[in-house]
Amino acid sequence: MEQKLVPYYRIVEKRQRTLRGIMVVFFIVVQIVWIGLPMLMAVFWSLVNPDHPWSYPQVFPSHLSLAQWDYVFKFTNIIRALGTSYSIAPLATIFTFLLALPTAYVLGRRRFQGREAIKILILLPIIMPGMVTALFLSRVFSFIGLDQNFFGLVLAHSLMGMPYMLRILTTSFEAIPQDIIDAAENLGATSFVKFKEIFIPMVLPGLFAGTIFTFITSLEEFSLTFVIGTPTFETIPTILFSFLGYHFIRTNAAVVSLILMIPNIAMLFVAERFLKTEYLAAAFGKM
Amino acid sequence: MKKCLMIGLILLFAGGLLFAGGKQEKEELDYSSMSWDEIVSAAKEEGEVTFYSWWGEEWWKTAMTDFSKKYGIKGKVIMAEGTATMNKILAEKDKAVGTIDAVLIGGNRVKTGIDAGIFYGPIINMIPHGDKLDPKLATLQEGVRTGGYLVPIYRNQTGLLYDPQRVSNPPHTWNELVAWIKANPKQFAYCNPDKGGSGQAFVQTVIGYLTGGLDKYAGDTELDPAKVANWNLAWDWLNEVEEDTVITASNNESIDRLNQGEVSLIVAWDDDVLVNLKKGTLFKRAKLYIPNMGFPGGGDTAGVLKNAPHKAASLLFIAYLTEADNQIRMNETIGSYLARTDIKGKQALLPESERQKNGVIWIPAPYKAHFKAEFVKNVMMK
Numbered sequence A: 001m002e003q004k005l006v007p008y009y010r011i012v013e014k015r016q017r018t019l020r021g022i023m024v025v026f027f028i029v030v031q032i033v034w035i036g037l038p039m040l041m042a043v044f045w046s047l048v049n050p051d052h053p054w055s056y057p058q059v060f061p062s063h064l065s066l067a068q069w070d071y072v073f074k075f076t077n078i079i080r081a082l083g084t085s086y087s088i089a090p091l092a093t094i095f096t097f098l099l100a101l102p103t104a105y106v107l108g109r110r111r112f113q114g115r116e117a118i119k120i121l122i123l124l125p126i127i128m129p130g131m132v133t134a135l136f137l138s139r140v141f142s143f144i145g146l147d148q149n150f151f152g153l154v155l156a157h158s159l160m161g162m163p164y165m166l167r168i169l170t171t172s173f174e175a176i177p178q179d180i181i182d183a184a185e186n187l188g189a190t191s192f193v194k195f196k197e198i199f200i201p202m203v204l205p206g207l208f209a210g211t212i213f214t215f216i217t218s219l220e221e222f223s224l225t226f227v228i229g230t231p232t233f234e235t236i237p238t239i240l241f242s243f244l245g246y247h248f249i250r251t252n253a254a255v256v257s258l259i260l261m262i263p264n265i266a267m268l269f270v271a272e273r274f275l276k277t278e279y280l281a282a283a284f285g286k287m
Numbered sequence B: 001m002k003k004c005l006m007i008g009l010i011l012l013f014a015g016g017l018l019f020a021g022g023k024q025e026k027e028e029l030d031y032s033s034m035s036w037d038e039i040v041s042a043a044k045e046e047g048e049v050t051f052y053s054w055w056g057e058e059w060w061k062t063a064m065t066d067f068s069k070k071y072g073i074k075g076k077v078i079m080a081e082g083t084a085t086m087n088k089i090l091a092e093k094d095k096a097v098g099t100i101d102a103v104l105i106g107g108n109r110v111k112t113g114i115d116a117g118i119f120y121g122p123i124i125n126m127i128p129h130g131d132k133l134d135p136k137l138a139t140l141q142e143g144v145r146t147g148g149y150l151v152p153i154y155r156n157q158t159g160l161l162y163d164p165q166r167v168s169n170p171p172h173t174w175n176e177l178v179a180w181i182k183a184n185p186k187q188f189a190y191c192n193p194d195k196g197g198s199g200q201a202f203v204q205t206v207i208g209y210l211t212g213g214l215d216k217y218a219g220d221t222e223l224d225p226a227k228v229a230n231w232n233l234a235w236d237w238l239n240e241v242e243e244d245t246v247i248t249a250s251n252n253e254s255i256d257r258l259n260q261g262e263v264s265l266i267v268a269w270d271d272d273v274l275v276n277l278k279k280g281t282l283f284k285r286a287k288l289y290i291p292n293m294g295f296p297g298g299g300d301t302a303g304v305l306k307n308a309p310h311k312a313a314s315l316l317f318i319a320y321l322t323e324a325d326n327q328i329r330m331n332e333t334i335g336s337y338l339a340r341t342d343i344k345g346k347q348a349l350l351p352e353s354e355r356q357k358n359g360v361i362w363i364p365a366p367y368k369a370h371f372k373a374e375f376v377k378n379v380m381m382k
Helices: A008-046 A067-075 A078-109 A115-121 A130-143 A150-175 A178-186 A191-220 A223-229 A236-244 A250-284 B002-024 B036-046 B057-071 B082-091 B107-116 B135-139 B174-183 B197-210 B232-240 B251-259 B270-279 B311-321 B324-334 B352-358 B365-380
Strands: B048-053 B074-079 B102-105 B150-162 B188-191 B245-248 B265-269 B287-289 B295-304
Touching: A008 A067, A008 A250, A067 A078, A067 A250, A067 B057, A078 A115, A078 A150, A078 A191, A078 A236, A078 A250, A130 A150, A130 A223, A130 B082, A150 A191, A150 A223, A178 A191, A191 A236, A191 A250, A223 A236, A223 B082, A236 A250, A236 B074, A250 B270, B036 B048, B036 B057, B036 B311, B048 B057, B048 B311, B057 B074, B057 B311, B057 B324, B082 B107, B102 B107, B102 B311, B107 B295, B135 B150, B135 B295, B150 B197, B150 B251, B150 B270, B150 B311, B150 B324, B188 B197, B188 B251, B197 B232, B197 B251, B197 B265, B197 B295, B197 B365, B232 B365, B245 B251, B251 B265, B251 B270, B265 B270, B270 B324, B295 B311, B311 B324
Parallel strands: B048 B074, B048 B102, B188 B245, B188 B265
Antiparallel strands: B102 B295, B150 B265, B150 B287, B150 B295
8 A cells, every 4th residue: 555655844743832832832822821810809899898708728709799889989099080080091191102203213323423412311210119200300400390280280291201102112213115205206295295195004003002102101190290290180090009009909999900900901892993994004005 | 484483482481480489479377366257267268179089989079078167168189199199298498389288108218308398387286176175196196296186087907807707716916926926937927017007016016016116215206226236136036927927918908818818817008998888899807996905096187288279278178077977977988997086986806905905106206217227137138
């Protein structure tokens, strides 16, 4: 009987498929352990019934209730904080974009002395501890009358989001191939046309990533908001930190964390989908 | 365009200065020379008050709502992590008018506040029930002399908390505790004293028992190096039992580990235990007691800031918190024990007789600061 030989490429394909399968399973397990389990624990802790504590040896809470959620909504200013957080974040993101775009263009497309030093200096607000930055900046904000002020908070959040937006946009501008710009110029494109047809579509993925980072940084910013904003303004993190500090209360902290987390996760999923389809295609389709 | 931008910036800058200057012009009233009725009138005229606290929102919000109804003064309670609040206060310290009126002060931040001179006062004699508040806490808060600048709001006490299903005969004396720890490895937990008062209570007890008692430190305002020369005995013992004990990162982490069955005996604050029982994060069977060897207790206070925009209203709110009815309501709501000694509350894990018999005072602040630092150096880093 003639033995049929399996071609080598088939063996390689099979091995690759198996490896891919293992990697997918590994990735799913890691995601469940890394993200799913903490989320699930937060959900359970937020639903603990105060009359039936969740204690050893119970694996899951024996009774669930919405008492912890009710408590947070009743005894904290969470509704007002939600309104403030979600008003500041989009405005801060737009403001950051407007300030970062021209700076990123210059840093990404022009060569001048001290350019690398500036790029490092931009990262200072995220290198320094948040409270240290907040304490120094609060003096400046207070001096110019921008503490306890909504615009002051938008500006403060923009400053904290600026390193992300600026670094990502700078890298995006740097990555644009000079050939495309030269070709456009040869075909008579004006500065406006170049900007509209080349720069903007090609930095869009970076812009989108920067927007997400800036938006989330704003939503999670605590130190500066606390020092220059409270007592006039409270945001979600200022309430969350009261449950996380010295007097850590797991159940209430779980509720506020979920309030902060759920809209962000939803937004990330939407953004991820949008980013993959529209902008990457728009940007790299021209290369 | 450039000109417009420059003019805009100058106007903004000038506006800021004008705004800051305007606040400074307000004349400061001397409340210490006023009668209480005059202070109440001044408070109503101020019309608002902002109070910062780091826990117990259920009580402060209820109290503030009722206070506002009673006096027609708009009140705001901000719940914020205590260290962040202290940082904010220190950041605003040099401003003529700050943004915070009154603040609840915990033992671990009182030294920072008193040393920085952030409080207005002395105020304890200005409020109507000042003389009925616990005299020990009105004088010393966790070893720091408060000089009447801080008003006791509630008392609390450290003790040993255990799971009665796993500990049938909890230790009461020093020798019993040592024997219990050795017989039950990894079943006793206390928190890093740098991170919580319950850990400080345990380390103070260790120092007291191994280095010749705590009486010799009484009344000291400065650290006497000769008196701490033999503290190495305490560090040696803590290192010796490190394998048999669990050091946690906060007061509540100790309670959490007990709740999860990891340990069965811990050092805890009575009000922390009550909060955890109410929240469903600690099993109802948990028992708290002050061992006969003695564990320190104290309480928390409230103060008015030197640059508070509404000092009279702050004094009135603090006085409101110390009224008999409100002290009892506070005790029923958050479980903290009354600062008033002339009345009794119903909610208490520890009976008053046990507090009086086994509760001891804190070691003076310089020694406490020293042992917190030395513990990190000699135990945590070894």
